[in-house]
Amino acid sequence: MTDFSSHADTWSSPFARRRASGDLWVHPVVSPRYYRYYLDGLGAVYGRTPKLRTKGFPELRDPKEGMAVILPDGLRLFIAANDFAVVDPAVVAWADVVGQVNVDPAISYSPKVIPIGPSFGLPWRSRPSLASFVLRSGAMAAPSRVPAMLRDYLRDHGDRAPLSDFGPSLSAEHEVFFIANYWNNAPAANERRLRFVRAVRRRPSLALTGGFRSRVDLPEAYTSYRLDTPVDHREYLRRTKKSTFVFNTPAVHDCLGWKLGEFLALGKAIISTPLGRTMPGDFRPGEHVHVVDGSEDSILAAIDRLCEDREYRRRLEESARRYWEQYLRPEVVIRRMVDSAGGVG
CATH class of the missing domain: 3.40.50.2000 (Glycogen Phosphorylase B;)
Structure with missing residues (x-):
């Protein structure tokens, strides 16, 4: 099992506490390089490892485009940490909340879209855990790309400092x-x-x-x-x-x-x-x-x-x-x- 977080975080609000049990789901089309930051955040808040599945998610193709999450009570989050100030309308329709790094003040967004500010790359816990994640996500989303994904992600593993x-x-x-x-x-x-x-x-x-x-x-x-x-x-x-x-x-x-x-x-x-x-x-x-x-x-x-x-x-x-x-x-x-x-x- 891939370890996204080594600790649980205590969150005191009632809105958070009612999400204290059940599974976290993440769509397998997601870039470990761009979204480990938010996977760590999920692990810290919910104290468990997100699981991968495609059921109930929109169709995603670009791992850099964003990370789609279904929380234990069914709340749907989409985090867009790429360089662009736009997000796919189909993703906005699916999500309850869209966290967008790049929000252009000149664009009129859906009320679902909130600015979340910049993040940065964080390392995986270990090469074996990263390889396990890539194998599982690749097998579910793009089996033919698994060798290239392993090469690309493992090559860069360890080039980032921990939080x-x-x-x-x-x-x-x-x-x-x-x-x-x-x-x-x-x-x-x-x-x-x-x-x-x-x-x-x-x-x-x-x-x-x-x-x-x-x-x-x-x-x-x-x-x-x-x-x-x-x-x-x-x-x-x-x-x-x-x-x-x-x-x-x-x-x-x-x-x-x-x-x-x-x-x-x-x-x-x-x-x-x-x-x-x-x-x-x-x-x-x-x-x-x-x-x-x-x-x-x-x-x-x-x-x-x-x-x-x-x-x-x-x-x-x-x-x-x-x-x-x-x-x-x-x-x-x-x-x-x-x-x-x-x-x-």
């Missing part, structure tokens, strides 16, 4: 760590990131490490910032924790990327360009992130303020972690979705 590593830590005073993929399909994001590293370089008191990762040749403007030595995820977290501040910007499809979720969980002082997606709760510039317009001068002004005003930097750090605890922790996301149903189910 226990995502704790706040004392940052350094004059060290900035930056690492990002160069995306051919996100030129605006690449340019904003380039402006950030250039702005950091304009302050000799700051030691900049990291750079851009790319499997192909970088444009000339980026070559001096190329990162040729791989950095594993635990080292990435260690150096990010030490970084005086971090930089966030929407990437492909203007999505809320994993980095934003990681930075909030780590309690970092975040310099960010405007977010084009809705965050849950009362997410405010100047309290949870320091927002800039994306120009190099605006980024430089933010760098100077965070270096000079330690109290402001500390407030950003504490507010970031507090926000993650209140809205983004895996079990909190599940609780918010269930409570938002208002007794539907």
Whole structure:
């Protein structure tokens, strides 16, 4: 049996307690890489391992599209953690609640859709448990793809740090760590990131490490910032924790990327360009992130303020972690979705 969670969580509301017995069901078309975060949340809230089945679910084809869940009392949840701000109307019709990472404020959604904010990848408990899950889910959903699924998912197993590593830590005073993929399909994001590293370089008191990762040749403007030595995820977290501040910007499809979720969980002082997606709760510039317009001068002004005003930097750090605890922790996301149903189910 695949172990999705090593512990049960106590949830005191009556609405939750009436879901304290019975089975949890998950549709087998689901990406372990994208949705382990929420599987952990289910395990923490309900204290049991979700089971796989297709009965009672909509037809799903893309493992990245989302995760469909039927709770013990029959409440139907759908979690969409891909890069897009739209969700299949058939899924909305099926679900009682849709938790959407990327909610575009310019789009009119069904009342069932709620913003849940960014998540990030988490590792499986072990290679054997991941292999067991892939074999069972693949056999139920796409038997011909099982060999490819095993290869793809097992290859990446272990490249992510566990949730226990995502704790706040004392940052350094004059060290900035930056690492990002160069995306051919996100030129605006690449340019904003380039402006950030250039702005950091304009302050000799700051030691900049990291750079851009790319499997192909970088444009000339980026070559001096190329990162040729791989950095594993635990080292990435260690150096990010030490970084005086971090930089966030929407990437492909203007999505809320994993980095934003990681930075909030780590309690970092975040310099960010405007977010084009809705965050849950009362997410405010100047309290949870320091927002800039994306120009190099605006980024430089933010760098100077965070270096000079330690109290402001500390407030950003504490507010970031507090926000993650209140809205983004895996079990909190599940609780918010269930409570938002208002007794539907």
